[in-house]
Amino acid sequence: MKNFKCYLLFCLLLSFAAASNAQSIIWTEVEPGIWKGIIGKPEEFDLLKTAGVQPYEAGLLQMPKAGFPLLQQEIIGRVQDGKTYLRFPLEKKEQLFGFGLNFQGVFQRGKVLTLHVDNYAGKDNGRTHAPTPFYVSSNGYGVFINSARYINVYAGTAVRRDSKIPPDLKDRNLDKTWNSHPYSDGVEMLVPAAGAEIYVFAGPTALDAVRRYNLLNGGGCLPPRWGLGFTQRMQRLTDAQGVKDEAKAFEEKGYPLDFIGLEPGWQSKSYPCTFEWDASRFPDPKGLVQEMMKMSIRLNLWTNPYVSPQAPVYKDVLPYSGSHTVWNGIVPDISMPEARKIFFGELEKGKIDIGISGYKMDEVDGGDNYLWPDVAVFPSGHAAEQMRQTYGLMMQRYTAEIYHNRNQRTFGLVRASNGGGSSFPYVIYNDYYDHRDFITALVNSGFAGVLWTPEVRSSKTGEEWLRRFQSNVFSPMAMINAWASGTKPWSFPEVAEQVKAMANLRMQMMPYWYGEFAKYHFQGIPPFRAMYLEDGFGNAEAKTEKKQLNLEENPYEEAITKEVKDQYMAGEYLLVAPMFAGETSRKVILPKGKWYDFYTGKYAGDGEVISVTPGLDKIPVYVKDGGIIPMMPVMLHAPKAKQKVDIEIRYYGNKPGAYFLYDDDGETYDYEKGSYTFRKITVQKVNGKLKGSITPAPNGKPDNVGKVSFKAMTDF
The missing domain is CATH 2.60.40.1180 (Golgi alpha-mannosidase II)
Structure with missing residues (x-):
């Protein structure tokens, strides 16, 4: 009996010791419905500072008022051994979403993850292109950990001894309901740093929490109109004449095309890169860009950031590079202003300044057997782990800034992103090629604050080609990536006309897509x-x-x-x-x-x-009842700035409908200065007739809408 009492006393002391290690989290409401919590000493180099974005205040002020969505005393944290332990309460019927760009599952409760930027290798384990440390609850709130570290997540898997609602004790031998994964009432995380910055987003709905997260990060990106058209990426060794021939073929065959992507062969050498035009394949880059622009087609350039010893900028950027190479190329420490000036200056010189519309930034995600290891050292003093988590963010930020400074919108591709990247005009892609998983990634992208394209590259049959193309049309970027195969939209003749019809539908729907991306920017609502x-x-x-x-x-x-x-x-x-x-x-x-x-x-x-x-x-x-889908005529290219376009308002169902048609110049950042309009469309059925209206554009505001017609898609 004496021994048993000693044992109980020992357990109580252990529990008291564990509780006493818990540290208070200081909470401050930093935006309407958004609270920041501080525990320990958070690192200066974090995701939000790296992204460098500012909250979109006007959008946040339009959100509904809400109180702190959890009991603050139930959010527990402690700093121990240079690491921060966090625990958030979890109700029995609560479901979790998010934790980055996942490809195989939407429900995240019960997952054990390590949030780690990497190329996706076929398993949802946290290693992915955008391991955003943000999760959303079916109870209508969100949580974001602002750390540029590899974060371990136990999303309702670990059971504490002192749990308020412990799982039922069951005998595996006799009870058929025994489960190897008993109920857990907490989300626990381990941040390998001596402090953390935590954000909690109120709802009241899960979508509201997602909106607040995106608006905290500057609002979602608003691409140029041409970015929502169709893009064809060329075979990797295509030359200037091949580009011209491709553009002419699209036009002659009547397939829409807005920008062409040049793959590694535009450079004199790649893997590692020289960042200079190959003179044999592209003897006159400026002339080519100008010729394409006359055809209303823009050019986008592939690159990775690893600098060849044969690159003109190699010696200049060498002092500002990491200790390890990637494919024998040095890794610029672009967290340093000195490295950025040299590296991004090279991306601008002779490329952006001659009219290149944007970049496809490859290989910034991962692959432990070729990317820099975690033992690498960078001259900024930032850990290799932190650089891995943020390199894609920085590539997006600093190229986007070049275009922003020119008052010229861009839209490109990138292999990695993270928390803070919602406003960057880039779409994630990868080398994984499972159609079903591509759609799951599109579903999850809205929880990760990123855009994702289920790109089309190749297919075994015409049926597969068309099915992939159909879903690609209903995504952020309608793209064929023919860098290896050289495929064209008409590569499968048996479905060529159906593919053309889908491409034309993409163009017809541009007013709708553009309006939905405007909501992403101004209201934080993910378009997909x-x-x-x-x-x-x-x-x-x-x-x-x-x-x-x-x-x-x-x-x-x-x-x-x-x-x-x-x-x-x-x-x-x-x-x-x-x-x-x-x-x-x-x-x-x-x-x-x-x-x-x-x-x-x-x-x-x-x-x-x-x-x-x-x-x-x-x-x-x-289409939901009362739905309004603004459509434009079939066009081979996106409308230019100040080009008037007729709009057909398609109306579905019987419920009175309303829609706000967004309009700006489609190419510049003048919308940030107020040069845009939301024109309200209303439609209803009155006495057996369709009645529709659209408010006029205010004086001095953009007005690119031509004739407006209304069409009832549902019979009276």
């Missing part, structure tokens, strides 16, 4: 996002026990409890449900409220699971 952020989409409760479902009575009940990762919202009104090669039909889960077929306007359903057989020519798309 998970169904779980849509009103009326059931619930996302974590499964806590097996439940007998009566599927005869309600098949929708089963559908909403499963992870939905193959359909998504595109803008305010559209639900997109891609088809994959080999499929002739699929199920689509419609949120509550009436939905209509995008192509025909026919009623599709209301809060139910439907089975659809769209045929090869169409990707299933649905």
Whole structure:
């Protein structure tokens, strides 16, 4: 008995010691509905400072007022052994989303992750192109850890001895409900630094939390109009004549094209890079750029940041480079102003200053067997780990600044991003090529504060080519990446006309896409996002026990409890449900409220699971009741600044509808100075007739709208 009392006393002392190690977190409301917490001594070099963005105050002030969404005393932290331990409360039925750009799952509860910038290798373990340390709860709040370190996450997996709601004790031998993963009531994180800066975002909805996160980071990016057109990336050793021939072929065959991407062969040497034009393939770069611009086609250049000993800037940037090389190229320490001046000056000289529209920035993500190791040393004193977590951010920031200083918008590609990067005009891509996982990544991109393209590169059949192309059209960047294969939109003749129809649809929908990206910037609403952020989409409760479902009575009940990762919202009104090669039909889960077929306007359903057989020519798309989709005529190129374009307002359903049509010059940053308009469109059915209106553009504001017509897609 005496020994047992000693044991209890020992346990109590241990518990007291553990509790006494907990340190207070100092909370301050820094923006409406956003609180910053400080524990220990956070590092100066963090994600938000590296990104260098400022909160978009006007957007944040429009958000609903909200109180702190959690009990502050239940957020626990301590600094020990030079590391920061954090714990956030988690309710029993709460589901978690986010933790970066994941490719295979949307539900993150129950995951153990290490948030680490890397090329995606086929497993959702935290090593990905954008391991944003931001998660969102189905209870309507978000949490962001502003650290440029590899963060270990236990997303409802670890069970504390002193848990308020401990899991039930079960006997594995006799109890069939025994589970090797018992219920956990906390999200725990380990930050390898002696302090951390924490942000908590209020809702009241999960979408509101996402919006606040994006607005804290400056608001989402607003691409130029031409960035939302179609892009073709050339085979890697294409020359100037090949570029001209490609542009002419697109025009002659009637396929839209807004920018062409040049791959490694534009440089005299690559892997490592010289950053100079190859004189044999491109003897007159400026002349080529000018000739393409006359055809309304821009050029985008591939590069990676690793400097060849044969590069003109090698000796200048050498003192400002890391201790290790990548493919025998030095790694500029672009966290240093001296290195940035040399390196980004080279990207501007003879490239941006002759009219190059943007960059594709490759190989800034990872691959431990070729990127710099964590033992590398950089002259700035920043750890190799911190450089790994932020290099993609810095490449985006400092190239975007060049264009911003020229009052010229850009839109490009990058292999890595992180927290703080929402406003950068770049889309993430990779070398992984699973169509289904590409769609899951598109679903998750809205939780990670990034854009993602399910690019098209190659296919085994015409069917696969068309299916990939269809979903690519309903994404941030409609692109064929033919750097290796040299494929064209018409490479599969049996589906060439259907591919052209989809490319034309992309162009027709440009007013809608442009308006949705404007909402991303001004309101923080991701243009492509998970169904779980849509009103009326059931619930996302974590499964806590097996439940007998009566599927005869309600098949929708089963559908909403499963992870939905193959359909998504595109803008305010559209639900997109891609088809994959080999499929002739699929199920689509419609949120509550009436939905209509995008192509025909026919009623599709209301809060139910439907089975659809769209045929090869169409990707299933649905419009919510009262939906308004502004369309323009088919054009081979995006409208230029001050070019008037006729608009057809397509209206679906019977509910009165409203939409704010965004307009600016489409090319500059003058919108930041107020040179833009949101013109309200209203449509309703009155006495069997369609009645529509659009407010006029204010005097002195952009007005690129020509004739406006209204079309009821749904029968009266």
